[in-house]
Amino acid sequence: MTTYLEAISDGLREEMRADDRVLCMGEDIADFGGAFKVTDGFLAEFGPDRVMDTPLAESGIVGTAIGAAVVGMRPVCEMQFADFIACGFDQLVNVAGKMHYRQGLAVPITVRLPSGGGFSGGPFHSQNPEAWFMHAPGIKVVAPSTPEDAKGLLISAIRDPNPVCFLEHKHLYRRAKGEVPAGTYETPMTARVARPGEDLVVIAYGAMVHTALEATDDLDGARVEVLDLRSLVPLDEAAILDSVRRCSKVVVVDEANRTCAAGAEVAALIAQRAFEDLDGPVVRVATPDVPIPFSPPLEQAVLPSVDRVKEACRELLEY
Amino acid sequence: MTTYLEAISDGLREEMRADDRVLCMGEDIADFGGAFKVTDGFLAEFGPDRVMDTPLAESGIVGTAIGAAVVGMRPVCEMQFADFIACGFDQLVNVAGKMHYRQGLAVPITVRLPSGGGFSGGPFHSQNPEAWFMHAPGIKVVAPSTPEDAKGLLISAIRDPNPVCFLEHKHLYRRAKGEVPAGTYETPMTARVARPGEDLVVIAYGAMVHTALEATDDLDGARVEVLDLRSLVPLDEAAILDSVRRCSKVVVVDEANRTCAAGAEVAALIAQRAFEDLDGPVVRVATPDVPIPFSPPLEQAVLPSVDRVKEACRELLEY
Amino acid sequence: MATQEVRRPYPSPEREAADDGVALLRYMLLMRFLEERAMNLYRQGKVPGSFYDGFGQEAVSTGAAYAMAPEDRLCVLHRDLAAHLVRGVEPARVLAQYMGRAGGITRGRDGNVHFGDPSLGCVGMVSMLPDMMLVATGMAMAFKLRREPRVALTWFGDGSTSRGDWHEAMNWAGVQRLPVIFVLENNQYAYSTPLSKQFAVDPVQRAGAYGFPGVTVDGNDVEAVHAVTREARERALAGAGPTMIEAVTMRMHGHAAHDDMRYVPPELLEEWSRRDPVERQERRLAERGVDVEAVRNEVRAEVDRATEEALAMPMPEPSQATEGVFCEGEAVPLGDGRPVR
Amino acid sequence: MATQEVRRPYPSPEREAADDGVALLRYMLLMRFLEERAMNLYRQGKVPGSFYDGFGQEAVSTGAAYAMAPEDRLCVLHRDLAAHLVRGVEPARVLAQYMGRAGGITRGRDGNVHFGDPSLGCVGMVSMLPDMMLVATGMAMAFKLRREPRVALTWFGDGSTSRGDWHEAMNWAGVQRLPVIFVLENNQYAYSTPLSKQFAVDPVQRAGAYGFPGVTVDGNDVEAVHAVTREARERALAGAGPTMIEAVTMRMHGHAAHDDMRYVPPELLEEWSRRDPVERQERRLAERGVDVEAVRNEVRAEVDRATEEALAMPMPEPSQATEGVFCEGEAVPLGDGRPVR
């Protein structure tokens, strides 16, 4: 059994072995092996040219990665926490995201974003920034929920000729475990039915897939489908619409702040394209629009919990 | 008749006269009067201490404004173009947005964002960044469509004890004209029925309100309501739900890139809270997820046009 | 949170030097003992999340904060607990803060040293380093515009100097000759990253290229830090603009509680442990005839009391989690109009 | 767009100095005449949006670009049209770019000088200044990692030095001693903002504090700019790291077509007009016996032909507006593996 964290390390290591254009850049990733130890041992294996400790400068990390990428490298940038991407926002959104459309130049960078809450990280170490990048054309966004997908999607991200935000949920690092194929393989940027069902579908990604599975595992006998989006850009519209068609009732679960989140997009898509298939309102469960508080009782009060998802599903099933 | 641009100038000027804590900061706003001349003549009237040309540094503008605000000033920051807020993103989102929740300290800053396309500004002078800030807790977001509201909402924004993004649509600067009350007044951060109707409601804000009005002015005799949101945070949910209840059909028009835009949030809100009132899918008209191209035929092809809104309304009316 | 009552006074910079020396020691000890206590609480599982301290760097925040007047304004960083104590934050509230209790400065909303007591004229830091450089610069800008004889001060680390906001603040402060003091806490590392990977030239040498002086001071000598900050404050008040102070010190613990500091050569730690700022000030005061042991005991007792008090405080109510994202009332400026301390 | 065919060669830095002098003039003239033509087209309503030029600054882009080899990589800024011409961009495609035609370098997707021809080793700038500093630094980083004898170069303005990305790039380049050349185009203004509001000390003086030399050169002397860039390139190739070059010049036109430059004292313009870089190089060449008028006529004819060609190009198809947001095929590196010019 491999943890989600090990799977990410593994994917990165395998791809570095397979392709010498791949290099890692970030704060404290070489000597220290990264704040979460994803690149532990990499320095010894790949040397300081391919595992680079950078100055404390997120715009610098993203910007120089772009430069290296356009001349043929495949940089994988680590943000120490996803939250810090706010400091490299402009380079990612304006330089990387618009490059290919404007001038036909590919920017194959991967930005690893350790994201999410649930362990008292507080307002600056718990954010889920994916929607910002979904709202920025030219950037792909993936968010695996299992070790197998974490490895495969990271490899897909690195091989993709476009900038890709790779959301790795910190709360899954050691909690999520599973079998992971050896060697390199690509996981497609499409959705995955995590559990088939027909009475209701819960659509989620990242850590919330586990919350959704747990919440609906035994829900008064209802057969609840759980759709794991895996990729947010591209968004697997066909899979979403298909689930809705089969289940007719939808709960969208999102750990990010509710307004304009990925969940809002999914709900809006359904409201337009699957209206006729719906047997009830499109229900969203998300974090309210507050900074993620530090203290456990406060944090637990805002993050979508198994109970909240259960309640939302029950209500909708009874609708 | 006053233009939208004059109304913004007027509101800012009046509020500077009324409250000596108000000061303007930005690139080329003093001597030159601003790239769009919003602060033309301000230097002469208020002097260099209250009308400050800053270095070319957006994070600096937002960050120092925050500092000045917490010790009692009411800074109004001008981004030369809304697009450049990407360079001040972190200060706005992480410092200003989270300050009150974390430590009960108010940050009364207004960030003026000349936004939107329609005049060959290209990928970096045409963006509508509001959804990024809707997805960042603690920041208010307003987007007037008329001169009267532009003046009143700017004054409301300045008086608000919170950070407020003030979206001023460049394409309205000289095109939108109307009567504007003299003196100071506050426009509430609520929606406004721009034209009442009952067969269908088009929900929009900013420049798209005009597109919506024009598109539905004479639509085969249908009585189409146009709801002008005016404020995106807070979002006037009651007004939205009320319109939907009365009209049963909804088209949401948004000039921003579609995914995770304000329009997505509005559509998702309706899909959850007004499901029973709906007589058809919640239709979105928005800019596809592309950088805004420069050349007129390309730009016109992506921005929501009167024709596209017309077509969407017609289809839905026939539904 | 925005309670704005008058708080207990803090020692004024006009005090006797000898007396000041004791006060300086007192705050350093208070920081050290509180952080040691907090680390114990962390080990007992009573401090959620992570835990950061400033062991070995107590002189930097103590000396600099102590040079500031009540009407000055501070942005306090993560190794600078003593600055809060100097301003008058009660030790119990600090421990409560670490433990996420309702009585902590942020009432459980933020953790660690991410706090500031507005009524004491302090802004709590955000994690994004060194964002507070610009906030401090903005406060100084307001003071200058309003012609108030007040100064803003903030700290930042060697690592933080690499980020763009650092530059924007330095440049802005220089162009406008603002009454702001920037204290570079050069503690040899940024997390695991040594200075050599952070910059090619010591950043104190950049100050001149922004138009103001950069001075280096022994960051483990609290009286020296105090003196140099006092001078910088006088420069600022005289309209001569900003000063950058580089306090050279050493981060004697890991970056945070989880960090075993493998990457620091043991000799380096050994060398610096001989320069411990607390012991140094104790020796100095002992020579001046002060009963140092009495001060230690006093402070220890204070920390014991604070611990009890903090542990008795409840956790915050879940129902409050969504309150206060926006300010609903008047915007009350940082410790405004009142003798904040 | 990513057509990667072999393009016509450009003059190599190994050429004769006299010959080079003519080439340098030629590119300056080509830039000037093209921009003058574009301004006419703008006035005729054929150039949508706004229009920016580099009148009076032609020596900076010409001299610097001309010192670079085909395998070097450039991020070209908004006053630096000549750099594109030196690299081999056809004049007609430049005019088509301004007019938003399908045959423009960005096929109508971006406007003005926001372009780069990947097959010629150039990255088009984004508006956010000076973001390209980091892109150039990253290219240099890749060259160093791969041990390739290549150099990256970018330009930036005096105003751009105030932004954080400028600092992050300078620092990074210094720490890693990268083969990158930063050309500060000090043209006295950033839009309407004079130097005195932008910085307290000339930024060239900062270079030393990042660990590499900063040199000032007369930005209106194309041969001087060329020489100093050539030296910087040699330093970079020798592993000695970055150089910052400050080319002192003057923006002789408004920031963009709409700007009447009220804010510039007329005396200043008059003074600088006497130092016009094109006339200066013409005088120099005339003294060397070159038939300058013939060069002018040649270039003028080239611009006439280019204008006709560009005007004959169609506007882009609306149906293509949403294509190419993502790269669907292989990521082809900037002018890779081929003699790009």
Ligand SMILES: Cc1ncc(C[n+]2csc(CCOP(=O)(O)OP(=O)(O)O)c2C)c(N)n1
């Ligand atoms: C913008 C940003 N990036 C990354 C981090 C993660 N981080 C926290 S502390 C730290 C090192 C800071 O070093 P320094 O500025 O020297 O301060 P010190 O901790 O040594 O006092 C890092 C990288 C951060 N806080 N902010």
Ligand SMILES: Cc1ncc(C[n+]2csc(CCOP(=O)(O)OP(=O)(O)O)c2C)c(N)n1
């Ligand atoms: C980050 C950013 N903020 C604002 C602008 C708007 N703007 C365009 S050019 C310019 C002035 C640039 O001055 P400088 O760097 O000196 O270059 P110059 O135009 O003088 O060559 C400004 C403020 C911008 N392009 N980028």
Ligand SMILES: [Mg+2]
């Ligand atoms: Mg440090």
Ligand SMILES: [Mg+2]
């Ligand atoms: Mg300039």
